Amino acid sequence: MPRPQDFAVTLRWWRRRRGWSQLDLAQRADISQRHLSFLELGRASPSRDMVVRLATALDVPLRQQNTLLIAAGFAPIWRETELGAPELAQVRKALDYMLGQQEPFPAVAVDRHWNMLAANNGMKRLVEFLVGPLPGDAKVNLADALVAPDVLRPFLVNWEDVVRYFIRSVEADAAADGNPETGNLLERLLSHGDVRKLMKTFAVDTGASPVLPMHFRKDSVSLQLFTTIATLGTPQNVTAQELRIECFFPMNDETARTLRSWAAQSNSKTH
DSSP: OOOTTOHHHHHHHHHHHTTOOHHHHHHHHTSOHHHHHHHHHTSSOOOHHHHHHHHHHTTOOHHHHHHHHHHTTOOOOSOOOOTTSGGGHHHHHHHHHHHHHTTTSOEEEEOTTOBEEEEOHHHHHHHHHHHOOOOTTOOOBHHHHHHSTTTTGGGBTTHHHHHHHHHHHHHHHHHHHOOHHHHHHHHHHHTSTTHHHHTTOOOOOOSSOSSOOEEEEETTEEEEEEEEEEOOSSOOSHHHHTOEEEEEEESSHHHHHHHHHHHHHHHHHTO
16 A cells, blocks of 8 residues: 555555546546546645545545545544443443343454454353463454464364455455555465465355354364354444454254353353
8 A cells, every 4th residue: 555645646546446447436426537637646635525525435444534634634533442432332332232142152343353352251162162261361363363273273174164265355355445454464364374375276165055154173062153244334433343243153953052051051150
């Protein structure tokens, strides 16, 4: 990505990344192609409203919209706060509700780069079963845990299929958000062991399953889980936009029974 100080170059970079002509962007932003051309050449300076209009038309994430504003000489308008900040109290309540409703099945909240922000008890039980209990202040990146050779891989029967699919999703994120951190995450994941070689292979599962489950096996226990990912629909805060809630669902009755029995055993110990 070009230097953030150069608005003209950055604007042109985003337009080309979207695969649009100047006419395409001008029509989407409802401005003249001539004015857009002057902005991309640095012959005209945008107003703050024009920066936001162009960024919105280009579907630029809020974090990168702030970068565009700074490059154009304006202060950022989209705040980034800690998830525990008072202004995100209602978002946090909704998050806690979703995590709670998913019990006894696992659910986790992560940021855009898969750093774990919160987890329900179902997720904690699953992690403890697979790799042992984590310290309360442990910083966990689920992407690294999935792709690295010595964390979840020994217990994930179809690791290659799952990782191949996951890496493609990170590639899509990197292409969409233009964030250097996302690119760094992708490179870090590809540097794990034989992952880069794995991504050069192509495999298609034509089985009857409508989704690709994660098939964990440890000792005599077999778990098959698929996931859904939820995001906030109308975010106006960087943290809120980058928040993801991933819920794990059993792929078969055996998995459901196991997860429910773990919850029952846990509840009996607390009473």
